[in-house]
Amino acid sequence: MKTVAIVILCTLAVLCLTSDASTSAGSQPAGDNPAQEGVFVEREQAATVVRQKRATELTLAQLESLSEVCEANIACEHMMDTSGIIAAYTAHYGPIPY
Template sequence: MKTLVVLLLCSLAVICLTSVAATDVQPASDHPSQDGLFAEREQASSVVRQKRAAGQLSLTQLESLREVCEANLACEDMMDTEGIIAAYTAYYGPIPY
């Protein structure tokens, strides 16, 4: 009996919530123009984080790349000859930061 009452109350709540949500929906023709969704390139570039060049990595970031590369002997050998940026990129792909 308790299960039936709980089930009935839950279904009543779902019906009420969906009927309220359905009345709040406006037809597509009543929506204002979607110009607010788009931004100018200059404004967007100031908001979105730009990828930094390899020379702009901090010492901490370079050390973390070095630690990852030292786990692989081939990467470590390449790191000694070509540099950490080239070795990491060759074995692990683009630098994540």
């Protein structure tokens, strides 16, 4: 009895999914279909969507910790002197962990 119920539910699910796909594909023009455009977006557009703002400023101890990590890398240390610690750490090590 359980097997029959599972088979019926799977059949209904397949029917619902295929009927939704055929009606939504037929309702949009071919050029406006987002699936045909691909999953890639411009870097700036992705950055605005993904970028997260910190709620508070970093403390002096946190800045010192970032500075110590950055001083171990000569390129990061040079960038820290010219662009600032946050920009240098982010460029060389990724997002700030706190």
